[in-house]
Amino acid sequence: MTTKLIPLAIAMLIAGSASAQQVVKIGHVGPVSGPNSHLGKDNENAARMAIDELNAKGFTINGQKVTLQLVAEDDGSDPKQGTAVAQKLVDAKVKGVIGHLNSGTSVPASKIYNDAGIPQISPATTATQYTKQRFPGAFRVVANDAKLGGTLGKYAVDTLKAKNIAVIDDRTTYGQGVATEFVKGAKGPGVKIVGKEFTSATATDYTAILTSIRAKKPDLVFFGGMDSVGGPMLKQMKALGIDARFMGGDGICTEALGRLAGDAVGEGKVICAEAGGVTGAEQEKVMSDFRARFKQKTGIEVQLYAPYVYDAVMVMAAAMQKANSAEPAKYLPELKKIKYKGVTGDIAFDASGDINNGALTLYTFKGGKRSKMDVIR
Incomplete structure (x- = not known):
């Protein structure tokens, strides 16, 4: 009886260990407090939406089903708070970071991620300094300043x-x-x-x-x-x-x-x-579909950066799948050469981590509502 229990106990320990390894943590940072909280919450909602959709579809890496877990932090648009939560994410052993929103928090936090070897994709940082630092793991999915x-x-x-x-x-x-x-x-x-x-x-x-x-x-x-x-x-x-x-x-x-x-x-x-910005009937339909799904899930309209956050999560996940690994050192090379068609259009990065051929969308306001004028590149 004892000899039968020992292999069973070992099998249970192995199963438990395998289960623990199937959780991949992805960090998100944005200001969910302070004057920019409406934008930070918009970003966090989009990150959760992307993670939930990937998990619902049965996300796999190297043929193994994994559960993606969002670890969300608030930087309050404050550089000191931004570096503090960046270190917190490093200590939590996240495999990648989506954020930050403000350039003032993203730039100092990027050094912490770089030193820890953790890739960072910002959906909103536009300061040229962010990618001029030449950190190999720093990317952005929007055009710079x-x-x-x-x-x-x-x-x-x-x-x-x-x-x-x-x-x-x-x-x-x-x-x-x-x-x-x-x-x-x-x-x-x-x-x-x-x-x-x-x-x-x-x-x-x-x-x-x-x-x-x-x-x-x-x-x-x-x-x-x-x-x-x-x-x-x-x-x-x-x-x-x-x-x-x-x-x-x-x-x-x-x-x-x-x-x-x-x-x-x-x-x-x-x-x-x-x-950012999309052109063409097909891409416009993709973006409209995203906005409708976002409102259905969150109950609110897209504020600004949500589509770019969503794409940033999807790009990171795609790089992990291509590398057959969620380990930063292994999927980073795939991130550098990624070609991904997102809701915001085609995403690929140049040698600095800037988005290739980034678009801009011009808007004005009519009747108190934002009104699209043109998309230029």
Whole structure:
């Protein structure tokens, strides 16, 4: 009887060990508290949706069924909190990280992931510094600030015919970066940058800087920052009688901007760009289907980055399958050469980890709602 029990006990231990090995942890970081929480929750919801769908389909690696587990952390858009939760994910032995949202948290956290050998795919980080560090495991599925800001600067001059331009940024890594690139792109005969001002990501009163700008009679104001500041700023611009177009990057290019600005958002007054974008009837259908599924699952509309988060998870999972391993050192080479057709379009990375041929989608606001204008590359 004893001899029969011993093999049985060993078999049970082996089975238990195999079961434990079948859980693959993937980290996600975004600001689910603070002024950007609506965007952070949007991202986390999309990551959970992707993980749930993969598990429901019976996700396998090297022929073995595995369970993907999302380990979600909140960085509050704060760099110190961002590095703290990055270390927490490393200690939790995640096999990859999706995040962060803000450049200001993603850039310092990326060194921690790099030192631990953990791949990171950001769905929203646009600061050029992120990939300029040349960390082998750092990727992004959106265009960077050089393309985002530079393209908006060129559009402001060539298409909107702006001549007197004022620039404001929120002093964050993202805000300063996109504003700097905008100024580089806003070149042309008779074009003047009539004022450069700055605020903070947590400020609520912009009267002083807007009064200074009003005296310079700008026909366009560019803001480098997020919608939580951009919306109230538009209200104060209207109250001060500043009749100028308002332009910004993906940080203000959200459905929430219309709510935050109220009637100050105007009709066609705001021009913004979202990093990413799809063209063609087939791809438009894929994106529309994603948005419908997202709303059905979460009960809310996509805010901004959810499709890119979803694709980032799927790309990481695809690389693991191609490598027949969830170990970072083994699937990283597959991630570098991945070619994946996602809901946001074709995804492949260049040698720096930037997305190849990244698209931008231009939007304005009509009736308080975001309205697509064009997709450019």
